[in-house]
Amino acid sequence: MLDIAAWNYPLLIAVNVIVPAVLAGNAVIIKHSSKTPLCGRAFTEAFAKAGAPEGLVQDIIADHAVTEGFIRHPGVNHVSFTGSVRGGREVSSAAAGRFIDVGLELGGKDPAYVCADAPFEFSVENCVDGAFYNAGQSCCAIERIYVEEPLYDRFVEAAAALIRQYAMGDPMADGVTLGPMASKGAPAFLAGQVQDAVARGGRLVVDPREFALPKQGWFAAPALVAGCPQDCALVQEESFGPVIAVLPVSGDEEAVSLMNDSAYGLTASIWTMDVARAVHIGERIETGTFYLNRCDFLDPALPWTGVKDTGKGVTLSRYGLLNLTQLKSMHLRTALPT
Template sequence: MSDHTQKIISPVDGSVYAERPIARDAEIDAAVSSARAALPEWRAVPIKKRADYMLAFLDALVAMNDEITVELAWQMGRPVRYGGERRAAEERVRAMAAMAEEALKPYVPPETPGFRRYIAREPLGIVLVIAPWNYPYLTALNTIVPGLLAGNAIILKHAVQTLLVGERIDQAFRRAGLPKGLFHNLVMSHEQTEALIRSGRIDHVNFTGSVAGGRAIERATAGTFASLGLELGGKDPAYVRADAKLDHAIENLVDGTFYNSGQCCCGVERIYVDAGVYDDFVAGFADLTRKYVVGNPLDQATTLGPMARSSFADTVREQIAEARRKGATALINMKVDGDRPGSPYLAPEVLVNVDHQMEVMREESFGPVVGIMKVRDDEEAITLMNDSPYGLTASIWTQDMERAAEIGARIETGTVFMNRCDYLDPHLTWTGVKDTGRGTTLSKYGFDALTQPKSFHLRAV
């Protein structure tokens, strides 16, 4: 890669799909100055009017969806049959626009005669969004939309693998007529990004990516007093209890494991199954997994495309090989064209006879592989689910809602699901614990993360 450009190497065929010049330092400086200058006028715009801009932006983005779907296949390998990220983007943007006024209204404490007291929520200022490639629209919009609704300006630095996403978002805001200066899409190097954070000109940083990347971001913010939102690694567990509706659990957990070739922040990476239903669950899970069609994501018949990069696929291959050396059994062993070391094309795999001495049960895989373990009871399942440095989501498959809530209260995670997985509800907060990160997006609490409380204590004399 040239020092002056960034290239998208397509996982479809290894070609250079697009190449863009890296921003000059003067361009970055001008973008920050423009964003700062736009803030006072934007703060004066009523929230309802800001929401109208967001809905017009959404309409513009949706109008491009056919092209976006093909671009995503070329950039990161998701099959075109899934139609991009349109449906979830619509749900989230509409939900955040609808809840903004209520979420951002002042808090008024109990009345005291002769006083007017309230806490207003003021924008932080300039928000830097550093977005990942795996769900390149959704992860960016999680902060961009509430950030603008709350009165901030946004600078987006998108992942190299999905550079065109930033351009599409910029186009949609232009078509929506968003006032000048409030949104900037910048192609920056890691060094430029860190320098911008260290400059003290950024008020909040939202980063989705690796644990190592999160530590680098945190180091860069040191001393600037910028606030921080980090969503980092994950190793999300599922627990199938003896009373689970088995066909429902199998269907949803196979999809939750392998959708997007397993490249989901909240994808299922390890499954614990009650001994009483273990054999039936494993048999059904393996049978359904064998129905995946691995191939070119531009083909409507393909249900599992390539991973975004060959190095990611090789990491999963190494985890599978290590697990097998330690005694794991691979159930699928599917032969597909192109599945070899150094290729992003990777068949789905299900491993049994696994334990927590194996990387595949401890370290993030972020690919189409899952380990399934037999457990005696709830206590063993809880212990194993918590035996991880990460905590984003966990799912419990049962027909006992009270018991699911009791188990969920003991799991170290940001979100507890019952009888579903791999989904973000925009009315619930999206957060992680342990090495998965800090901060929150979505829900009314997502607005809290993008604003500063300001107290008013007014006395009549």
């Protein structure tokens, strides 16, 4: 099989594919992101050092054209891709006509719904962390927050206070809590989303201009926009950076409708002390994983999957392992008629 791995969690995401693939009896070729190509080599060397058979796990450094050639090669019978929606479409197109399985973990625009009965301080702290961890460069980061109206103003104020505490700089330096973007164009892209949201009526509660940008690196300063329209880019398009939209909702019905109003469906979270209420809402949300009072968390026992433009396929759990096997029926007639 071929694993086309992502740069933002270059070991963890790849492990979730490579290890189950090997356990299921497959040899694996790793094509890692051009931003993190040596991580693929690290896997090859680790398996060799562990005494794995030669060639069980191999890595390649390749451009798009060469990668497409691997996808079309008859020796590859399964492709796993983690990356953008555009990249997913390209992988799917390259595999078209071969009748092989293609696993796609693509974009996300993961919502959170904070109910009026939510544990307040806990919810604010975890929603902010879920949005800004790894500078927002997580496929399962919270990217839009819906807050029930009785809690809305208080939530926005408390979230803004926490966001203002982030310190940008070298992530290896003491005291730094927000690192740079991995892509040169990301800061300008994020600034465009924020400016559009404000121009369309959003309130810029945390202004990126409040922060001093480090002199070296591709940094995007944090931003919080409150009350922007549901159809603006900041709410609809994947941001993948330290920006967040917070919108008020009248109750569960409006929250469910707005959470489902998205091209993506990777994860969603609800923050409430009412478990029955959470389960009822979770059953109606179009998502791969639904959380209660947590976010951005992987459980190896649960399938990791998505719906809509987030992709198809599954990793983790027994379902992820079975996804990397080929069914075969053995119908043996051992008792012959006399």
